[in-house]
Amino acid sequence: MQQKTIILKSIKITLLTAIFGLLSVATFAQKIKIDGVAVVIGKNIVLNSDIDKFKQEVEVRSEGKIKISDCEMLEELMQQKLLAHHAIIDSVIVVDSEISDRVEKSVQYFTQQYGSVDKVIKAYGFNDLDDLKKELYTVQTENALIEKEQQNITEKVDVTPEEVRIYFNSLKDKGELPEFSAEIELAQIVVNASPTEEEIERIVNKLNEIKRQVEDGAIFKMKAIINSNDPGVVQNGGRYEVTKESQFIKEFKEMAFSLDVGQISKPFKSDFGYHLMQLHEVRGNMRVASHILMQPEIPTSKLTETRKKVEELVKDITSGKITFEDAVKKYSDDKDTKNNEGLFLNPYTGESTFDLTRMDPDLYARVAELKKGELTEVFFDQNRSGEKMYKFMIMRDRTDTHKADLVQDYVKIQELALMKKKEETVTKWSKAKIKDTYIKMSETHSKCSFEKNWKKETGK
Template identity: 75%
Template sequence: MQQKTTTLKYIKNTLFLTILCLISFTSYAQKIKIDGVAVVIGKNIVLDSDIDKFKQEVEIRSEGKVTISDCEMLEELMQQKLLSHHAVVDSVSVSDSEISGRVDRSVAYFTEQYGSVDKVIQAYGFNDLDDLKKELYTVQKENVLIEKEQQKITEKIDVTPEEVRLYFNGLKGKGELPEFPAEIELAQIVLSAAPTQEENDRIVAKLNEIKKEIEDGASFKMKAIINSDDPGVTTNGGEYEVTKDSPFIKEFKEMAFSLDVNQVSKPFKSDFGYHLMQLHQIKGNTRIASHILMQPDVPETRLLDTKARAEQIALDIKEGRITFEEAVKKYSTDEETKNNGGLIVNPYTGESKFDLTRMDPALYARVAELNKGELTDIFYDQNRSGEKMYKFIIMRDRTNTHTADLVEDYVKIQELALAKKKEETVAKWAKEKIKDTYIKLSETHRKCTFDRNWKKETSK
């Protein structure tokens, strides 16, 4: 039973983030025509297909260890819709910029997963990028409303050390202490293999030559297809819609907003290489621009020299001539980790701890067998911007899979106790709000047994 309870808590907290991965192949209006409505809450609805999709998501996220009934899933969805409805009633403020920012990050995430925006649009059955963004905007607006309403309800909730102790002892007494997975903390030293100045000069000269040809009448799109190292050029000719909230690099956005229509920029540099840009159109706060990306080559001799330097630094650390932290500060070229001892941050949680069972497979293979304080072998890597590098990683800390311990895992147990108290507060809030909220359940779902009185039946 503990497994099911834990999973449901997780789903409640992440429910509408998951919707981003479950967008229907048809428009919302089309779905209503062909899909059954399970429940109406205020002006919000839950469709029968929503229940099926989220049931599948629970089973996937629990790796098949949890199955959940339609009625249990419906109750989870109804609570989210109740929060969303009362956020509007309570005039919860949601800015266009925070929603647009989430939409752009979602598009960027999906683009990275599928390889291009066009493939995302095709995979989810939308007409174009605007159609996709419109649906994502609706989803993300509801996400923000739910989050803010929950924050408003629970903003004064806290737990004392005594409450944490009682919570832990309660789980222990029922034999429901959670098992925490193996966690590790990693740090890295990165040595980039930079191109020569001569190679940088060659790229800039080539882009200046292309710039002149375009200004003399050559097609920017054709020049991009022939010369650009941007992988998206084959599908969009190097053309992008750019807003100030778009997930593009700073240099790219700044150039797009500095050009006049049809103007071709001078070559400019970013972490991805050197660019040439032409602005095609201005649509309100959006710029339609094309770019050519050219990345300088790194000679083999530089790669070999960089690898040899990394091997020597690792040897110096192992033999005690320099500490790992000193070596990071002195040698590492990675700006994100250089000033924090090389500490690698988990991109999914924003924390330094990694669940060993839920890591990127390539990284897992390198670190899974390391003990605390041990180094990986030197290995080659290349980031999204095409930068080539050699790096090695140290196991800074490691905790093996274990049953929760009040002292060792106090912070985690405190977080669980706080989450439970907040969940109980929201449940109490829901119980009261159900009384004065319009709720209409389909006849099929009125047969369900719920924890709360969604059917508004009078007590006998």
């Protein structure tokens, strides 16, 4: 039971805050009149469809380790609505730019899932992109209120080393110590296969020729469909809505906001390649622009030359001619790791450690059998911007699957102890707030048994 509780609370924090806004749009997009209302808390409602959607997500996120009942899920959702309700009463402030940024990220998330914005709009029954964003704005505002109210409630909560020790011993005495998965820490050296000067000149000349043709009357969209390396060009013709808060690369946004309507830029460079842009509209703080992306080609001879260079570097490190750390500083082209001794961060958590059981399958295959200090083979890679490269990694550190140990896993146990104490603080706050909060529950769900007195029964 304790193991379930630990996992559930961990998932609760990530799921019902980070994921809450992304999934709720699907629920809020449904017509309330055809969906049952499970409970009303203040001015907030929980729909029957909310329970189903979040219940499924918990089970997926826990990889089937948690089977949560409808009543348990309803109580978690009621907790979120209670926080949102009292955030308004407590005058919690959310910043418009923060919400707008969340909305843009949500749109990008859904677009990635469905393939295009139009498919997202159609799937959830919205009229257009503005309608979708309006609904997302409401959802993400509530999500931010929930997070900030919970932060305010727990901001002074901390745990002492003695409390961590007591918490650990309580789990040990009950035989409920969690098992921590194998974790590894990796560092990498990346060497890019750069295009020749002649190839770059060819690309720039081609873009300048397209610019001249469009200025002479050719249609920019058709030129984009024929010439652009942007994978989205088939769906949108290279046309995008750009704000300063959106997740486009810096060079793209700067160019969009520097052009006049109808103007075509000169060719400009980014990490993705070389661009040509035309501005179509200005809508308040939004720019509607189209671009053509062309990426220089890398000849096979250049790729072979780069691979040999990297293989020689591996030999020098293995023989002791140069340390891995010095080789990173001298040879690596990866700007994200070059100044950090090559330390490779987990893209999902932002931390330096990877759970070996949850790694990308390709990366897992390369590093699973490595011991601390060993190197991978040299391998080819290509990033989302189209850059081609050769790289290799070193196993900086490795911890195998094991039962929690107070010394070895102190930071993780401290986090669990702090999570538990914060949860207890929020629970105490909730029990007090439920008493003076309007709550109306459907007859079906009033049969549930809850940890908190949501039904306001006397004697509890």
